[in-house]
Amino acid sequence: MHARRLVKRSLIGSRVYAPGSGAAAGEAGERESRDAPVPSGHTEEEAVKGARKPSLKSLCNGGQRDVPAQGQNGGTQKSENTNGVEELRAPEHRRAGRTLDMEKDNTRSVSLLEQKRKVVSSSIDVPHARKSDEEVDMDKVTAAMVLTSLSTSPLVRSPPVKVSEGLNGSWKDGGFTPSSYSSSGFWSWSAPSDQSNPSTPSPPLSADSFRPFRMSSFSGPQDDTLDEQDTSSLLFDEPIPRKRKNSMKVMFKCLWKNCGKVLSTAAGIQRHIRTVHLGRNCDSECSDGEEDFYYTEIKLNTDSVADGLSSLSPASPSVLSPPPAAEHRRTETSSSTSGAKSESSSSTPLSRSAPSALYLVHTDHAYQATAPVSIPSTSSARFTPSNSSSFSISWQSPPVTFTGTPASPTHSQTQGFSEQRSQTIPVLSSLPRASGSLSRKSRGEGKKCRKVYGMENRDMWCTACRWKKACQRFVD
DNA sequence: AGTGCCGGGAT
DNA sequence: ATCCCGGCACT
Numbered sequence: 001m002h003a004r005r006l007v008k009r010s011l012i013g014s015r016v017y018a019p020g021s022g023a024a025a026g027e028a029g030e031r032e033s034r035d036a037p038v039p040s041g042h043t044e045e046e047a048v049k050g051a052r053k054p055s056l057k058s059l060c061n062g063g064q065r066d067v068p069a070q071g072q073n074g075g076t077q078k079s080e081n082t083n084g085v086e087e088l089r090a091p092e093h094r095r096a097g098r099t100l101d102m103e104k105d106n107t108r109s110v111s112l113l114e115q116k117r118k119v120v121s122s123s124i125d126v127p128h129a130r131k132s133d134e135e136v137d138m139d140k141v142t143a144a145m146v147l148t149s150l151s152t153s154p155l156v157r158s159p160p161v162k163v164s165e166g167l168n169g170s171w172k173d174g175g176f177t178p179s180s181y182s183s184s185g186f187w188s189w190s191a192p193s194d195q196s197n198p199s200t201p202s203p204p205l206s207a208d209s210f211r212p213f214r215m216s217s218f219s220g221p222q223d224d225t226l227d228e229q230d231t232s233s234l235l236f237d238e239p240i241p242r243k244r245k246n247s248m249k250v251m252f253k254c255l256w257k258n259c260g261k262v263l264s265t266a267a268g269i270q271r272h273i274r275t276v277h278l279g280r281n282c283d284s285e286c287s288d289g290e291e292d293f294y295y296t297e298i299k300l301n302t303d304s305v306a307d308g309l310s311s312l313s314p315a316s317p318s319v320l321s322p323p324p325a326a327e328h329r330r331t332e333t334s335s336s337t338s339g340a341k342s343e344s345s346s347s348t349p350l351s352r353s354a355p356s357a358l359y360l361v362h363t364d365h366a367y368q369a370t371a372p373v374s375i376p377s378t379s380s381a382r383f384t385p386s387n388s389s390s391f392s393i394s395w396q397s398p399p400v401t402f403t404g405t406p407a408s409p410t411h412s413q414t415q416g417f418s419e420q421r422s423q424t425i426p427v428l429s430s431l432p433r434a435s436g437s438l439s440r441k442s443r444g445e446g447k448k449c450r451k452v453y454g455m456e457n458r459d460m461w462c463t464a465c466r467w468k469k470a471c472q473r474f475v476d
Numbered sequence: 477a478g479t480g481c482c483g484g485g486a487t
Numbered sequence: 488a489t490c491c492c493g494g495c496a497c498t
Contacts, residue, residue: 448479448480448481450478450479450480451479463489463490464481465480465481466490466491467481467489467490467491467492468480468481468482468491468492468493469480469481469482470480470481470482471480471481
């Protein structure tokens, strides 16, 4: 890097730096040297002042790199230093990550034990001692979890949800580094999808595991996704967005004009589009993925606003807080193209009349809305079940123009799609930046390297921050 | 004005 | 791939 700058400078050829002035002067004045050559006798600071408007970066780098200890071997030294700093600076994150990993492992072990127990119960030859050991471990784990939950909030009706959500999603929301999460970069909050994805801890499984611990007010063998939208989010200060996740039903809506068919599986909607609209009868193998652009993913919030939510406005943005950006940016294309992954359990009964049901409609295609789209309570939605795996949704609502900018202007479907997408999808006007920059990730609120370490310690920043990219160390 | 970071250029 | 920075959105 340093060499590059020197090369740059030499190419500019404006001046030759006197050795006595030190590398810092040259570094700081690198870009400005054309305008304000630095007298060799000046100090580093004076050299900077002499420059037109010194780049802060250059200032810091120059200052840092002039330290003799670092000047020994350039880049290698610097990177080592950075690593060392990260080691020193982020112990909390690492500790938190470890704890979470442990918790996740516990959860996994619980689920594994559940499976094992099933096997064990059906098998005769399994030694009993081993089983009891595992059971003891499991009991410890579950007991600890339950105790933790109870001690945290004695009023929570269904503490298991809290636990499972904490394990599943909140480690990111809670500010933990997503080292364990972002390796795949994908998870789905929809319960059906989770069920089919063994690599992620699944809320239904956790809920099942803990069902015996539920309070007596447990309302019966209903759909877990409905049951889990406990009202604790209203009673406690816990960030509400998390609560939304388990209560989302992901449906797939055909966007073909005058169609609006809604299927519960990506494969189904793809097949529908392929066969009905695109007139292709071949299997998904011969698909070129075009059908991806003709359907959208609908996150159907099964929360009933009237279910004890009278204290909140139905249109409150807190109820409909958008999912984390990372989640929103997740590889939805993969979920939509790999039917197996997003295959949802379509047999889950849906409320047949959901006047206050909230929708999150978003799409991963050309017109992506960064803010969830929902139906206000003043509108009405109606489900019209047609068969076991498909039904249609219709609603009436005040028309709100759906704003979207094409992410890919060269997309072949742009023209047709602007009409498709501009159908009157109701948008909550109170949602922040619903019509703002749709492609830009919302700015992180947490402290970033720049704030934490300051410009003077730029070498302590994470690489991304140094490159003016999204901070990797303090992920929101 | 300060900050975060996207998009894109340079290497 | 890595590094860097202009410029924009946002606070």
